[in-house]
Amino acid sequence: MNWCILIPLLVGLISALLGYLLGRLLGGGNDDSDRIRRLEADLEACRASRMSLEGDLKTTKASLASSLTATSSATLIPFDAAAAKAVFGKKIKENDLTVVEGIGPKIQELFHNHDVKTWKALSECSLDKCQSVLDSGGDRFKIHKPGSWPEQAKMAYQGRWADLLKWQDELDGGK
Numbered sequence: 001m002n003w004c005i006l007i008p009l010l011v012g013l014i015s016a017l018l019g020y021l022l023g024r025l026l027g028g029g030n031d032d033s034d035r036i037r038r039l040e041a042d043l044e045a046c047r048a049s050r051m052s053l054e055g056d057l058k059t060t061k062a063s064l065a066s067s068l069t070a071t072s073s074a075t076l077i078p079f080d081a082a083a084a085k086a087v088f089g090k091k092i093k094e095n096d097l098t099v100v101e102g103i104g105p106k107i108q109e110l111f112h113n114h115d116v117k118t119w120k121a122l123s124e125c126s127l128d129k130c131q132s133v134l135d136s137g138g139d140r141f142k143i144h145k146p147g148s149w150p151e152q153a154k155m156a157y158q159g160r161w162a163d164l165l166k167w168q169d170e171l172d173g174g175k
Helices: 003-027 033-075 081-088 105-113 119-123 127-136 149-158 161-170
Strands: none
Touching (some): 119 149, 127 149, 149 161
């Protein structure tokens, strides 16, 4: 037999065996089962946390909704059409913004387009917001001065009809 061929084969076989053994010893192989188990456990913990948070969110929403309902019903002032008619001498519709001196149907439409549809909402508007609503209507609304509108709307919302009429008699077109 030719020893020249056998020696390189034997050296290659020994090298391959040593490489395999060193790779297993130092690299740990491709066994990812521990890593997968840890990731699955983390995923389950995240799902449990999410379910808990969703439950807390539902409870908080329900609590907030019930408190808002209680608050809004407690502070809601009922509209008395008969009292308004007695003072103004004409039928007044609830949340009719044209009751406010200086607001006509077109300006009321502008406010409705900006989600200001009630006396209460108008009473809570800043003068800047009122002016921006007017500005959105163009140049033809520049002559209007909304300075007293929120206060007039507040009186209407509160049902202070006599005070409102007296003040409106003193006003000049809502100014």
